[in-house]
Amino acid sequence: MNINRRRGAIAFFITLGAILVGLAVTLNVGWVVLNERTVALAVLGIILFSVLIAGVVLNTVFLVREVRRNERQDSFLNAVTHELKTPIASMRLYLETLQRRPLDDAQRQQFYKIMLADSDRLLATVEQVLKAGELGQRHRQQNRTLIDLEPLVADCIAVSLQRHHLPSDAIQLDPVPGAVRLRVLGITEDLRTAVLNLLDNAVKYSPEGVHVRCSLAITHYTWVTLRITDTGIGLPSNQFKRIFKRFYRAPGRAMLRIKGTGLGLFLVRNIARQHGGDATASSPGLNKGTTITLTLPLANPTTQTAAVATTTA
Incomplete structure (x- = not known):
């Protein structure tokens, strides 16, 4: 209406x-x-x-x-309301069941596991909304540290596998060519949020099975790129830029069936730009998967030396 x-x-x-x-x-x-x-x-x-x-x-x-x-x-408000109400209703149902019915230990442990997953989902939604409001303000002045991207991405993959109850081969990280250390100067919490949002999107928009590949590489000598490719529902070319807008969700029946707040990729792009980089999307077409590329400037040797000296001091 x-x-x-x-x-x-x-x-x-x-x-x-x-x-x-x-x-x-x-x-x-x-x-x-x-x-x-x-x-x-x-x-x-x-x-x-x-x-x-x-x-x-x-x-x-x-x-x-x-x-x-x-x-x-x-x-966005409708989506957030649903994302907040659903896990709360689920936890309430399981708590009422635990209160009213005698259950064996195995059933109680299963209920605890489900409620914990619901609380994680609720917390992720709240954190996403808070982060969007925080990044919507002017650029935050924070001390930035030297971050090694490969272990950060590997840790985010482990979190996503656990969060979505996926097998270990559902999300894979390719070895870094040349075994080099890819370091950037930034805010660890923000970059972690960006990578987790990218992985969550790749999982969420792969309803027929999760097969996600992640790769890290140096491009043009001074940039590091993280590419996350899924085999999900894909995107038409006219949506490549729009999906990074605040509250925006791509149209289509397949998209509408998947719940979300429309903030994930907005956060990714803003975090990337606040770190001097950018985020882009590409796709061969509908039902052919999507690749999101996060580009960040490599920390130069002078910056790395200064950061290490500051940390040591």
């Missing part, structure tokens, strides 16, 4: 803008015809007409953008 109402609002603003532009054209033509013998008045009319048209177009664009932004925010 809300979607139809907003689509009607968008159509209304576009129609109103077209009518106003038509009215402005009519008035300007009339002005020029009436004052065709007075060059100064004709020129003045054309200038005023141009300003009026620009104002109407900008106003229409602004209104349509605001309507779409409000639509994304409402979708």
Whole structure:
């Protein structure tokens, strides 16, 4: 109902803008015809007409953008409400069962395991929302440390395997070529959040089976790239940039069946940019998987030496 109402609002603003532009054209033509013998008045009319048209177009664009932004925010609120309510309802159900019925030790342990997983899901959602609000503010001034990316990514893979109850071969990290140490200067907590979000996305959007490959490599001598490739539902080319917007979720039936807040990739891109890098997406097409590439600047030798000296001190 809300979607139809907003689509009607968008159509209304576009129609109103077209009518106003038509009215402005009519008035300007009339002005020029009436004052065709007075060059100064004709020129003045054309200038005023141009300003009026620009104002109407900008106003229409602004209104349509605001309507779409409000639509994304409402979708986000609905998604967050679901992500918060579902694990709480699940934990409440299991707690009531434990309270009312006598259960053997094996059943109790199974209930505890499920409730712990629900609490992890709840905590992840809360942390994601808080992190989005934190990164939405101006760049934080924090002391950055030297981070070795390979063990950080390996640790995030272990967490994701445990969180989603996956076998060890579901997410694999390729060996780093040349056995070099890929170090960046950054905030460990933020980079960990970015990698975990990428892995969670790869798992979440692989409903037919999780087969994720991760690779780390040096590109253009001064950059390190983390590529995470899945074999999931894929993306059309017109969504490669949009999926990194706040609250945005790609359209399509397959996408709508998968729950989420629309904040994961927004966080990834903002964390990457705050570290001097970027995040991009690519896909061969629908149902052919997706690759997300996180690019970060390598710490140069001078920076590494200074960071080590600071740590030692």
